[in-house]
Amino acid sequence: MGCDAACITQGEVLVVRTLSDSEVHQKAQIPSLAQAAFLLDFDGTLVDIAPSPEAVVVPEGLADTLRHLRAACGDALAVISGRPIDQIDHFLGDIPFAVAGEHGIAVRHRPGGPIERAALPTVPFHWLEEARALVASWPGTRLEHKQAGFVLHYRAAPEAGNAIREAAESWMRDADGAFHLQAAKMAWEIRPTGIDKGYAVSLLMETVPFAGRKPVFVGDDVTDEDGIKTAVRLGGIGLRIPADFPTPAAFRTWLASLVAGIGTEG
Template structure:
C-alpha cells in the first residue's frame, strides 16, 4: 500500500488538487484491514432506502474478503445492522451500524452500543415537520433519525433550520449527506467505530483502509492517519480528507474482485 502522505487532501491544500489518484491494488496481507461503507460504495444509492439493488454476488464477495483477511474486515454504515442483514442476509463479519452507534464484532450476535438511544421526541418533531412539508421520508434508527428530501428540495432550508434547532436543544450532531439530513447521538459516528474496531486484537497493528462516498464518511477519513491508514473517496471529486479516489460503485467492485483473484492465484486456487 502506498503512503497516504504523498497525496494531500483538498482540505489540507486549500484549493487542493483537481483530483485524487486511485488506490493501489488491494493487497490481502496480515497488515491489511478493510472497512467498507454500504450505500454509495457497495451499492448504488436509490430514491428510497428500501429500493437499493444488491448485486447477487455481493454477499459472497464480502464473506470471501473477510475470510481472506482473517476477520480484518468490517462494514461501517449509516444503516442499522438489522437493515443491512435484511439486504445482505446474515453475514459473520464485523459490522458498525447507525453510523457507529451499533457495534458488533465478527463471530457474535451481540450488539454493543457506542451511543445512547435517540430520544423519541426527536423523531416525533422531525416526523411532524416532514408530514407538513410534502410528506418527506423519515427513517428512524436506534441512534439517529434521517429525513430524505430528494423529492422535496424546496423544503431543505426549513428542514435544516428545524434540525439545527433540535440538535442544539438535544445535544445532537447534524449530518447533511446526499439528499438527506440526519440527527445522530454523540458517539454515533464512523470515526468512533473505526477507532473501536482498531482497538480489538484482530485489527491491532494493521493499516486500515476505509472506502466511503458521503460527507458522513469524513469522520472515518479524518481518524485514519492517526490510525496509520488512509481513506478512499468513492464517486465524484469533492473536498475531502481522503487521499485516494475510485470513480463509482462499479470501480469498487472491480477493485475488490481483483484483490480476490490475486489472492486465489497466490493460494494456488
C-alpha cells in the same frame, strides 16, 4: 480492469490507481491483503444509492467478492453504515465479520456475537413531534427513526431541503451539545455527539481480527469522513467515491480484481 481503476502489486504494497476520463488523478498505497483490515461503507460504496433505503439492490457477484476478501485478509472485513445492523444483515447476511450500525452506536464484533450499544442521550419528544408534522407538510419527505436520533430524507422532494435544514438547526440550538446535525445525501440527520464512524473504526481496530492491521476505510459522503480520518490516524488509508472511484460499480470492479489477484498497469 478498464479505465476506472487499476491496481498493481509492488513488493508488499498494492498501488491503487484511479482514472478520470482523461488522466490519472490520484495514486494511493494500500497495505497488502495480509496486512490490511477493510472497513467499508454500504450505501453509495458497496451498493448504488437507491430512491429509498428499502429499494437497494445488492449486485450480482458482490457477495462472492466480499467472501473472498474476508478470507484473503484473515476475517478483517467490516461494514460500517448509518443503517441499523439488522438492515445490513438483511442485505449481506453473515458475510462481513463485523458490523457497525448507526454510525457506531451499535457494534457487533463477530458473526452471531452480541451487539454492543453506546450510552445514548434521549431525543426530546417535541423534536419528533415537529419532525412528523414537517414530513406531513412536505409530500415525498420521510422520517427515519434511529436508536438515538432520526433522519429526515428529502430525495423525493428536493424543494423541502431548506425547510428541513432550518427546522433541524433550530433543534440544535436547543440541544445543549448532546446532539449534532449531520448533512447526508439528500437528508439531514440528528445524531448524538461524539459517536461517529471514526468511533466505530477505533473500537473495531482494538479487537481481533482487526488489531495489528492497517485500516482501509472506503466511503462516499460526509458521514464517512470521520472514519477516513481515524483510519489515517491509525496508520491506514481512506478512499473516497467519487474522488478515487467514480462510482460504486467502479469500486466493486476494483475490489473484485483485488481479491482475484489481477494487477494491470493500463
